[in-house]
Amino acid sequence: MMDQSLERYSRQILSQHIGEECQKVLMDSNAVVVGCGALGTVSSSYLTRAGIGQIRIIDRDFIEESNLQRQILFDENDIAEGLPKAIAAQRKLRKINNNANIEGVVTDVNYANIEELSKDADIIIDGTDNFETRFLINDFCVKNNIPWIYGACIGSRGLTMNIVPSKTPCLRCVFETMPQMGTFPTCDTAGVIGPIAGIIGSIQATEAIKILAGKYESANKTLIEIDVWDTKVKQIDISELMGLNDCPTCKLHTYKFLEAEDGVMVTLLCGKNAVQVMSRNISNIDLVQLAKRLASISDVSSNEFMLKFKVKDNEFTVFPDGRAIITGTNDLNTAKSLYSKYLGM
Amino acid sequence: MQINVNGENKECSTETSVSKLLESLDIDNRYIAVELNHKIVPRTQFNEKILQENDSLEIVTFVGGG
Numbered sequence A: 001m002m003d004q005s006l007e008r009y010s011r012q013i014l015s016q017h018i019g020e021e022c023q024k025v026l027m028d029s030n031a032v033v034v035g036c037g038a039l040g041t042v043s044s045s046y047l048t049r050a051g052i053g054q055i056r057i058i059d060r061d062f063i064e065e066s067n068l069q070r071q072i073l074f075d076e077n078d079i080a081e082g083l084p085k086a087i088a089a090q091r092k093l094r095k096i097n098n099n100a101n102i103e104g105v106v107t108d109v110n111y112a113n114i115e116e117l118s119k120d121a122d123i124i125i126d127g128t129d130n131f132e133t134r135f136l137i138n139d140f141c142v143k144n145n146i147p148w149i150y151g152a153c154i155g156s157r158g159l160t161m162n163i164v165p166s167k168t169p170c171l172r173c174v175f176e177t178m179p180q181m182g183t184f185p186t187c188d189t190a191g192v193i194g195p196i197a198g199i200i201g202s203i204q205a206t207e208a209i210k211i212l213a214g215k216y217e218s219a220n221k222t223l224i225e226i227d228v229w230d231t232k233v234k235q236i237d238i239s240e241l242m243g244l245n246d247c248p249t250c251k252l253h254t255y256k257f258l259e260a261e262d263g264v265m266v267t268l269l270c271g272k273n274a275v276q277v278m279s280r281n282i283s284n285i286d287l288v289q290l291a292k293r294l295a296s297i298s299d300v301s302s303n304e305f306m307l308k309f310k311v312k313d314n315e316f317t318v319f320p321d322g323r324a325i326i327t328g329t330n331d332l333n334t335a336k337s338l339y340s341k342y343l344g345m
Numbered sequence B: 001m002q003i004n005v006n007g008e009n010k011e012c013s014t015e016t017s018v019s020k021l022l023e024s025l026d027i028d029n030r031y032i033a034v035e036l037n038h039k040i041v042p043r044t045q046f047n048e049k050i051l052q053e054n055d056s057l058e059i060v061t062f063v064g065g066g
Helices: A004-014 A020-027 A038-050 A076-080 A085-096 A114-118 A131-144 A194-212 A287-294 A332-343 B018-024
Strands: A030-034 A054-059 A101-106 A123-126 A148-154 A157-163 A222-227 A232-237 A264-269 A274-279 A300-302 A307-311 A314-318 A324-327 B002-005 B008-011 B032-036 B056-061
Touching (some): A020 A194, A030 A038, A030 A114, A038 A054, A038 A123, A038 A148, A038 A194, A054 A085, A085 A101, A114 A131, A157 A194, A194 A222, A232 B032, A232 B056, A264 A332, A274 A332, A287 A300, A287 A307, A307 A332, A314 A332, A324 A332, B018 B032
Parallel strands (some): A030 A054, A030 A123, A054 A101, B002 B056
Antiparallel strands (some): A148 A157, A157 A222, A222 A232, A274 A324, A300 A307, A307 A314, A314 A324, B002 B008, B032 B056
């Protein structure tokens, strides 16, 4: 007789792979989803439905109309409300499973905060849209012995692999380093066929469930490439790379993406004609006060999650964590000076 | 001689290394994984690995979107 409190999970408990014991382990697990776009909305949805006990969803962005084609947790009302992705995801997922402890965090994951945001994680699921954050996650996870699931997609093509420190090669064993900004296509420049994100996000959720449930022997040991347009699946066994290359991360234990730099961090948001500026020293901005301060120079619109204003060709979106996204420029230094000019930080 | 790259037949000269092939295809070898006859080739062996007639390669390029 199945425990009645597990009724909502009865169909996965009935499957030959997950029994009541595994289900209870899942309900006691803690997952962090970094990035809640096309991949993160899919993986976090399945993890919530599967009964993972605690899920933290971190995303720096707000929802735009062009996201709805593939980011399956969001709708037109969320855009009308001006919601950040992490908050909209938190609201939807709590409605789906109120037993799970779902927390949305609106911030940019970087070397200064990854430890605080992920220290209790049993697993990290990659839902990011850039190389840099993936190498940061790789450094953090290898250093702290936390498994993570790489997933990415572009056009009709998607990749995924599991990184389980000391059991599998890490991301840098397979891909040496980060491509230069602007040399690789992004979803904003090359587009993406929605369902490839559904497939990769679904594999990531499945792999997370296996690893969290302690079923490592069933976990994927390959680099998987899927092209939904050519209808092709490729799997490369990467297990032989373990310890073979002089991997700076998992063999030499140097973690350059975790190393601290001081001051202001600027990131080009590729393909968006926008730059993100974040100051290490600023947190918890009072958006109401800021709106009053800016009212004399611009029309300001705000809600509890963000504040928007425009000066000439540059639109600023400011978040309570001190971060600003400035559109109308691709130049990091211009963005930095605009940030200090109007936000005075 | 004939080789096969990502499912397509290609002509290449004898004594071609994996590195040379990647160069001729204009592929940066830092951002790919290469499988030769169903076995992964570590990056450290790209220079020394010489291709043979009818070799089959799969090249997977890094993806950063999401």
